[in-house]
Amino acid sequence: TQLLEQSPQFLSIQEGENLTVYCNSSSVFSSLQWYRQEPGEGPVLLVTVVTGGEVKKLKRLTFQFGDARKDSSLHITAAQPGDTGLYLCAGEAGGTSYGKLTFGQGTILTVHP
Amino acid sequence: ETGVTQTPRHLVMGMTNKKSLKCEQHLGHNAMYWYKQSAKKPLELMFVYNFKEQTENNSVPSRFSPECPNSSHLFLHLHTLQPEDSALYLCASSQVSRAGNTIYFGEGSWLTVV
Numbered sequence: 001t002q003l004l005e006q007s008p009q010f011l012s013i014q015e016g017e018n019l020t021v022y023c024n025s026s027s028v029f030s031s032l033q034w035y036r037q038e039p040g041e042g043p044v045l046l047v048t049v050v051t052g053g054e055v056k057k058l059k060r061l062t063f064q065f066g067d068a069r070k071d072s073s074l075h076i077t078a079a080q081p082g083d084t085g086l087y088l089c090a091g092e093a094g095g096t097s098y099g100k101l102t103f104g105q106g107t108i109l110t111v112h113p
Numbered sequence: 114e115t116g117v118t119q120t121p122r123h124l125v126m127g128m129t130n131k132k133s134l135k136c137e138q139h140l141g142h143n144a145m146y147w148y149k150q151s152a153k154k155p156l157e158l159m160f161v162y163n164f165k166e167q168t169e170n171n172s173v174p175s176r177f178s179p180e181c182p183n184s185s186h187l188f189l190h191l192h193t194l195q196p197e198d199s200a201l202y203l204c205a206s207s208q209v210s211r212a213g214n215t216i217y218f219g220e221g222s223w224l225t226v227v
Contacts, residue, residue: 004155033215042203042218043156044115088156092214100169101216103156 003027004091006104013079014112021074021087021107029091032065032072033101037086046074079111116140117219119204125225126194134189134222136204145187146216147179148203156203162187163209194226 005024013019023032031050035043047056049065049072056063060083062075076083086108090101116139126132138145147159161169162181176198178190187204204219 031214035218040221040223042115042117042119042205042220045215045217048215090156090216100158100161101156105155
């Protein structure tokens with residue numbers, strides 16, 4: 001069974017601070033996705049990374065896929081209250097496991113004005 | 114609006130009731146999923162349908178019964194549920210291919226079993 005360890009579980013910061021969320025596994029993933037979920041809603045896809053070492057930027061969010069495709073990070077620069085939410089990473093194993101995502105436990109981010 | 118619509122958004126049912134959750138995707142995808150999200154636990158995959166065929170049943174109790182009549186619609190039939198089944202049930206869809214598989218979620222159905 002593949003596991004994704006996401007850290008930290010909780011993050012409470014002030015507006016303007018930077019933060020990084022980590023997603024680690026001992027397994028290799030063919031792709032890794034990051035989602036943001038607000039209370040009472042479903043997860044919304046932020047980005048998919050598929051190539052080892054890949055870096056993708058989405059405004060103030062920077063996503064990196066590890067060279068070995070076992071880990072990923074999400075870095076937010078100058079966090080805003082609107083960034084508050086649950087951040088989830090999810091990895092797809094590929095091979096015969098197409099479509100089967102393994103999710104991390106999630107990081108609950110609170111950005112205070 | 115993600116293109117995946119779930120109804121109802123909220124459902125309260127007794128342990129002897131029978132109810133169904135409905136999901137419809139407007140994205141032309143070939144795979145649909147049911148996930149369960151409980152407090153303090155990672156998202157759990159329940160069922161996968163690929164081209165209308167069930168390809169995954171993740172050891173889900175038989176009181177949950179999925180139905181996929183076509184590639185755009187997915188149901189989750191519920192009967193004799195337990196209070197611990199109370200959770201957010203998420204439907205999702207994707208276009209599965211060797212190039213990758215990005216999953217799009219619906220807004221979820223909040224289920225409370227009393």
